[in-house]
Amino acid sequence: MRNFVTVEIQDGVAVIQFTRSEAANALSVQMLHEINEVLEEIHYNRFIRAVIVTGAGEKAFCAGADLKERKGMNEEETRKTIALIGKTVNHFEALAQPVIAAINGVAFGGGLELALACDIRMASSTAKLGLTETALGIIPGAGGTQRLPRLIGIGKAKELIYTARRISAEEAYRYGIVEHIVEPQELLDQAKILAHEIGKNAPLSLIQAKTAINQGMQTDISTGLQIETLAYSRLLQTEDRLEGLKAFQEKRSPVYHGK
Structure with a gap:
């Protein structure tokens, strides 16, 4: 308690x-x-x-x-x-x-x-x-x-x-x-x-954006850009990224599941 x-x-x-x-x-x-x-x-x-x-x-x-x-x-x-x-x-x-x-x-x-x-x-x-x-x-x-x-x-x-x-x-x-x-x-x-x-946005994207910002701000811009690239790459194979693209094409709100 x-x-x-x-x-x-x-x-x-x-x-x-x-x-x-x-x-x-x-x-x-x-x-x-x-x-x-x-x-x-x-x-x-x-x-x-x-x-x-x-x-x-x-x-x-x-x-x-x-x-x-x-x-x-x-x-x-x-x-x-x-x-x-x-x-x-x-x-x-x-x-x-x-x-x-x-x-x-x-x-x-x-x-x-x-x-x-x-x-x-x-x-x-x-x-x-x-x-x-x-x-x-x-x-x-x-x-x-x-x-x-x-x-x-x-x-x-x-x-x-x-x-x-x-x-x-x-x-x-x-x-x-x-x-x-x-x-x-x-x-x-x-x-x-x-x-x-x-x-309302993709939860995995929020996690990676937070990681990229927090870690990147502690380094020089070149290292920060590399951190951003790594964070971005972790989202390429996610279901949420595909859902975001599909929703955009279908002109509807995306439904994200954090996968």
């Missing part, structure tokens, strides 16, 4: 919701294990075409590490928990399906790092975001120092990390951290609309 994470699957879209709202969805050890369990199930479910991750209510998406729990840990336990947070954030990025972060409230520290590991970020107009670790005597340790500069550029990322600044959804949009801003009451519905728009 899961206490802090729920998952609802409907029409090919999985909605993961953090339900530890009384603690601003801070990442306790138990919650981290529950998240990884859910992600493992989703990764191998080919009926799921897109994923949304959000928090319950309107106050918090995820406030990062559970610092109250951390106070009671010795050094070894602390190191293991930090590693578990990093593993969990990486798990979102490694998920086969495209992932939309529906940022319903505060996303600080590890919470923003989690959102940065998703493919697309949609924020409530009332959300607050920030990599706040330097104000606590640490640095972002779950990918923030690497993913944020790749997303918005080195100079802007350094300024946000060095200042530990907490910014509004509008500022996050201007920085390029989030792709969409919507009103709080519309956030989940708009995320589902986007997820369904993505999910």
Whole structure:
């Protein structure tokens, strides 16, 4: 039984919701294990075409590490928990399906790092975001120092990390951290609309496109183009590619089965 994470699957879209709202969805050890369990199930479910991750209510998406729990840990336990947070954030990025972060409230520290590991970020107009670790005597340790500069550029990322600044959804949009801003009451519905728009396309194509983009962005353009070619070639013998061509010729919507 899961206490802090729920998952609802409907029409090919999985909605993961953090339900530890009384603690601003801070990442306790138990919650981290529950998240990884859910992600493992989703990764191998080919009926799921897109994923949304959000928090319950309107106050918090995820406030990062559970610092109250951390106070009671010795050094070894602390190191293991930090590693578990990093593993969990990486798990979102490694998920086969495209992932939309529906940022319903505060996303600080590890919470923003989690959102940065998703493919697309949609924020409530009332959300607050920030990599706040330097104000606590640490640095972002779950990918923030690497993913944020790749997303918005080195100079802007350094300024946000060095200042530990907490910014509004509008500022996050201007920085390029989030792709969409919507009103709080519309956030989940708009995320589902986007997820369904993505999910109607060939699932194997989505997987290979995500792989090509994520891996290619870590290399030079020549290597990236080779990665793209390899990803493309994996689709040539699929039933979905043939269905896409047939549907185009017959002027109808394709029916994809992920084969």
